[in-house]
Amino acid sequence: MEQQDKIILIGAGNVAHHLAGALLKAGENLCQIYSRTLDSARQLGMKTGISYTAEANEVYPDGDIYIFCVSDDVLPSIIKTIRMPDNALLLHTSGSQPMDVFKSYSKHYGVIYPVQTFSKKRELDFREIPLCVEGNTGPVKERIKKFAEKLSGKIYEIDSAQRKELHLAAVFACNFPNYLYQVAGKLLEDKGLSFAMLRPLIFETAHKVMLLNPEEAQTGPAKRGDESIMNMHKNMLKNDKDLLKIYTILSEGIKETQDKEETGDQKISQDTIDMPTLW
Amino acid sequence: MEQQDKIILIGAGNVAHHLAGALLKAGENLCQIYSRTLDSARQLGMKTGISYTAEANEVYPDGDIYIFCVSDDVLPSIIKTIRMPDNALLLHTSGSQPMDVFKSYSKHYGVIYPVQTFSKKRELDFREIPLCVEGNTGPVKERIKKFAEKLSGKIYEIDSAQRKELHLAAVFACNFPNYLYQVAGKLLEDKGLSFAMLRPLIFETAHKVMLLNPEEAQTGPAKRGDESIMNMHKNMLKNDKDLLKIYTILSEGIKETQDKEETGDQKISQDTIDMPTLW
Structure with missing residues (x-):
């Protein structure tokens, strides 16, 4: 019987929390969880039943x-504090x-970047999460890919430059929309809604x-070029300079994309994924 | 047997398309569809089997x-062109x-505002769409509410000022996030992703x-205060002034909300709706 790799998880935040669950679900040999914060280490350790420590x-x-x-921001400094064998795979x-x-620190290293937003309170099916893998050599990349395939059904091989761009795109696709949900909630709250x-x-x-x-899905006053509504909205926001700026620049962006679309300048990938219809 | 109200639908765009379906599904007596554009009128007329016209x-x-x-922008001018009985209910x-x-134009009028984004290509369960109703008198409002209840299970009575604010909030919650999806797609496309x-x-x-x-759900570099990532992102966007502006102002917004949250200044409604877990 093949000896299972001993896996050490460094970190106990949102990503670690979900990854630990995925590793255990996949039957992997997760041996230890380390976090600089004892509370976090203990929380994830207790939840998974895996031994934990806050001492490097x-x-x-x-x-x-x-x-x-x-x-x-702490990754480079934390790597330094951990003793690891020369031949370990570092991810x-x-x-x-x-x-x-x-x-x-090693001859074998790489990346598994999950394109997802993680919160401890939300359960996720890790197998649906796109994992972007990278390895420092061909064989290492193959090893990482095989490992990643145990955790998810959606594996992408991308390089560091693409990953950086993907991360930036993810900020636009996730963090910023969520912030706009906050703004919307605040506007409603102010009117008792x-x-x-x-x-x-x-x-x-x-x-x-x-x-x-998203081009086909776009709706709203900026898409329709409805200037009177946009002016009314800007007037409603006149006492909140920041929101007014956000409203103006995003509306301008929609109008420009719209213009490009009409001249046939713009299109993006047509790939879609199958989604169940809820309503 | 009670005589059913004869309903005339003015418009054949995205909202009319979905509303026509909802009216028929509810067994309402939709008699005619009017659009200034013959093609639109015909399209919806053919789809629903309801008589249609492009002549006011x-x-x-x-x-x-x-x-x-x-x-x-065309509502006030279109109302003028339609002959309607004095006692008709105008919505x-x-x-x-x-x-x-x-x-x-009438003594009985009001609003049914559906808080949703409509595209012809997407099927929706109209009963799940929040409908905000308003009427010019108490009895008219009751009549509109009863009518709306045939179409949706989620009826809200709100006034015109609240509706305006809700519409503005909807732009932040829907149109702007969708635009950010476009931006994200464009960033990826540029790198072959x-x-x-x-x-x-x-x-x-x-x-x-x-x-x-959304406050609890917020993640990302701005939420974590990760300045080095944010600076890297800004650097990646340095050749696109508009995106750089969007990145900067939304990141600032997230950081500010974060600061307020830490001092306990901010919270929004805790109501949630039941959603099936897909993954």
């Missing part, structure tokens, strides 16, 4: 795979850190682009 | 309910037009706020 010098030094799920899950951050009134709209807006391209 | 003077002058589903579906646009890679992320981002508040 207690991290098992004989692991086969070390997966770093920590913030980009991180960052969208923006180069693979070479591991260069001085509930955020719940927008939920079907938000859901449908996202659901639409599972099948259509 | 051919609109039946003996309807009981006239529902105006037309762009805000529009606009988020921003005041109810009083009908004042000179497919928009499809972002679909699970977009879907989960929306799905999260079906249960969580």
